[in-house]
Amino acid sequence: MPSWQDFQPFIVTGLALGGVYALSGVGLVVLYRATGVVYLAFGAVGAMGALIAWSVTNAHVQAWVGWLACLLFSGAVTLGYGMLFGPALSKRDPLVKATATLGLLLVLFGLMDLLWTTSGGQSRAITLPTDNSGFIIGQIQVTWTQVIGLAAGFAITAVTGAFLRYTKLGTAMRAMANDREITATLGVPVRRVEAAAWLGCGLLAGLAGLLLADMVALDATTLTFLVISALAAALIGRLRSITLTLAAAIVIGLVQNLLVPIPSLSNYNDMTPFVLAATALLVLSRRHVIARSREET
Amino acid sequence: MIEVKDLTVRFGGVTSLDSMNVTFEPGTCGLIGPNGAGKTTFFNVLSGFVRPASGSVRAFGDDLLSVVHFRRARWGLRRTFQTEQAIEDLSVYDNVAIVHEHARQRGTARRRDVLDAISFAGLDVDPHAKVGTLGAGQRRLVELARAVVGRPKLVLLDEPAAGLPDEETRNLADVIGRIPSRTGALTILVDHDMSLVSACCQTTAVLDFGRLIASGPTAEVLRDEQVTRAYLGTADVT
C-alpha cells in the first residue's frame, strides 16, 4: 500500500481534473435541461478545438489566438448543430436526440483523424503558460493550470447557478426544462433561449478541451471519450442538480487519480467514471415505478 | 363487483387520489369528473402501472392490487387507453389474438373467440387487414374487440370515443352497451361525453380532486348540483 506521500500529487491532479469534469458536466446538464439533448459530442468538439489551437500555435501564431480559435470553433459548431438539428428533433424522445449527437461525434471524429492523423506516430501536446509556474503546498507541487482547472469547475458552477436563478434568460431556461410548449405559449423566445444554451455549452466544451488536452493528452480519441467522465458526473447529478454534478465530478476525478499509485488497481483506474455512472443509473432506476403511461388524468 | 377502499395515490407533492371510496355494481358504470380529477390515475392503479400509497381494491372477491400487472389480463382485466393503442403493424386478427394468447386462454378456441370479438365490435373488415390502413373509428372498434375477447371480468374504457364524430360515437355506444350482457364483465367507462355516458351506463360515479363526490343512477348523478359545480365551478364560496 503506497504511503500518504505517494498519494499527494494525485490528490492535486485528481482535484484539477475533477474541476474540469465539473465544468463539462454543468454544461451538459444545462443544455439537457434547456433542450432535452444529452450532448455526447461534447468531448469531440472540445478535442477538435484543442487540435485547432495546436495547429495555430504550430504555425507560430500567438498562443492566445489559438485558444480563441478553439472557443470560437466549439461555440460555432455546437450552436450550428443546435440550430440545424434541434428543431427537427425537438419533439422526439431524448434517446433519439442523444443518438443524433453521436452522428456529430462521428463526423468530427472522422475529420480529426483525416486532418490530424496520428498514424505517423507523432505526438502532440498543448502547453499553457500556467503549466510552468506554480507553488508548493507542504510537499506537493501545484501548477497554476491545475488551480485554474479546479477553480474553473467551482466558478462555472456558481456562475451558472446564479445565472439560472437570477437572470431572465436563466429563468426561461429553467422553465423550458419543465415544458417547452407551455413556455413557448408564455411568450418566451424559445429559439433564442435554446441558442443561448447551445452556445454556452459549446464554449464550455472548448474550454474543457483545452484544459484536458493540457492535463491529459492531446489525442482525439482520448479527449472525445473523456466526455464520459463528465457525463457520469451529470448522471449522478440526475441531469438536474449542478451542485451535485460538481461534487460528483470532483469525486470521480479524485478516485480515478488516487487509484493510480495502487499497483493492483492502477490499470483499472479509468473504469472509475464508468462504474460510478452505471451504479448511479441503477440506483436512480429504483425510484421509478413503471414505465409512465403517456396520458394525463 | 368492485370495492375500492381508501385508495390514495401521491405523485411527488400532488395527491391524485385522496382516500377514494367507491363500489362499482355489476353492469356498465360511468366514471366522470373534471380534468385532473384522477380518473386515469384510478385506471392506472387498476392496471398496475401506479402503486397506491394506501388503500385496497377488491374485485370479485380477489385482491386485485396483489396481482402482478401483466398477469391481470389473465385474471380478466381489459383496458383501452385515451390515445389509440391498436398496433398499426399488425393485422386486426393479430391485434385481438395477442390479447387472447397472452391472457393464456385455451389455444384451440382462439380462432373462434377472436373472430367472435371482431364481429361483436361490428368490424366489417378483412381480419388480415393491417390496422394501420384503417380509419380512426375502426381502430377504436379494434380496441373494443381487444377489450372483450376471451373471458374478461373487468373492462376499463378510457375515453373510447375521443376524436370520433357523432355517428361513430353512437355506434360505439351501442357496442359498449352490449358488453355486460355478452361477457358478464363489469365495465367502467371514463368519458367527458355525457350523452355517451347516459346512453351506456346504468350507474355513474363522480370524482373531483381524487375524491368521490357522487355516485348512483346515471340520470340522478348528472342532475346533482355538486357535480355541476365541480365541472363548472361557482361564483360563491362553499
Next chain:
Amino acid sequence: MLDTADARTGGRRQFRLRRPGPGTLVRAAVVTGLLLILLFAAPALLSAYYVDSMTQVAVYAMLAIGLGLLVGRVGLVSLGQIAVFAIGAWVTARLLFATSQPYPLVLLEAGASTMAVGTLVGLPALRLRGLYLALITLMLAGAFSIVLATTNFPNGGHGFLGYNGSSVHIPPIRRPSIATTDPAYFRYAVAVAALMFALVYAHIRTRPGRAWIAIRQSEPAAIAAGINTTMYKLWAFALASFITGVAGGIYAGAVHFLYSIDFPAQDSIILLAVVLMGGVYSMWGAIVAALLLQLLPALLNDWGVSADWLTILFGVGVLQVLTTAPAGLADQVPKDLARLGRLILRSTGPRHRQGVSEHDRG
C-alpha cells in the same frame, strides 16, 4: 421488408386459407438465389482480399441483425454490442486453445456465455428508460474495454485467462476441420450467418415477434394485453447477445489472432450508425449495414481513399436517418427506386398507365 401479417388457416367461411402470395415467393427465391451464389460462386470469383472482406461482412451481418433486433423490434438502444462481440471471441479462443471440442460446439458455448452475460446485464438495466439504458450500456462497455486491455485475449497460455504475456510464438486460433482455407471458411461463415438470420426470422414470425411489436408501440398497452414485457425484452436481449457471441466466435476463426485494440469503444457507435442507416425494421437492413461496415472500407482501401471519409459519412447518415427517414436505407432505397421507375415509365410516353402502388404512400 418483412410483412408481419400472418397467413392462417381458417375454420370459418369468410376466413380463407391464405396461400403465400407472389411477394413472399419472390422474396424466398431471391434469398435462396443469393445464398447459393454466395456459397458456391463467390469464393471462386472474388480475389483473396475480397473473400476476406466478405467473411467479415458475414460476421458483421450477425452483429447488425442482433443490434437491429434490439433497436427496431424492441426499441432498446445498446451501445455495448462490441463488448459482447469481444466476449464471444474471447470465449471461443479460450475453448479452442484449451480443448479439442468441435467448432460448432465451441460456437454454441460462446453464444451461451454471451447470452448469460446479456441476460445478467439486461435484468437490472431493462428497468431504465430508453436513454438511460443506452447510457448504461455505454458505461458497461467502456468498463469492459479497460478490463480487456489488461487481461487481453487468450493466446495459448495457461490459467483462467489463457494469456501468456511473454509468449514468443503465439499459436493461431484454429478453424473447423472442414473449413481451414479462406474460401472454405467464408462459406462456413455465410452458413452460420444464414442460420442466425433464420433464427431471428423464426422469432419475428411467431409469438415473441408480435409481442415485441406490441411493446415497441406502447409498453403500457402491451402490459394491459397481458404481455410480460420484462420477459420479452430480456428474451430479445438474450437472443441478440447469443447471436453477437456466435459472431465473435466466427471472427476469432477468421482472423486467427485477437488483439484488444481490434475492439475499440467507438466501434459500438459506428455499428449503431450503420444499423440505423441500413434500417432497423428489416432483415435486409442488417445486410446493408454489414456491407457499409466491411465491404465499403475494403473497396475504399483498394482505391486508396481514407476510411475516415466513411466515419464522416456514417455520422451524416445517422443525422439524416434520425431526422428524415426513420426506417433507414433498406426501406428508403426500394421506395426511391420505385419512384424512379415510375418516373421513367411516365416519361416514356402517355401509352403507359400508372396505378397507385403501395410504395406511393412512402
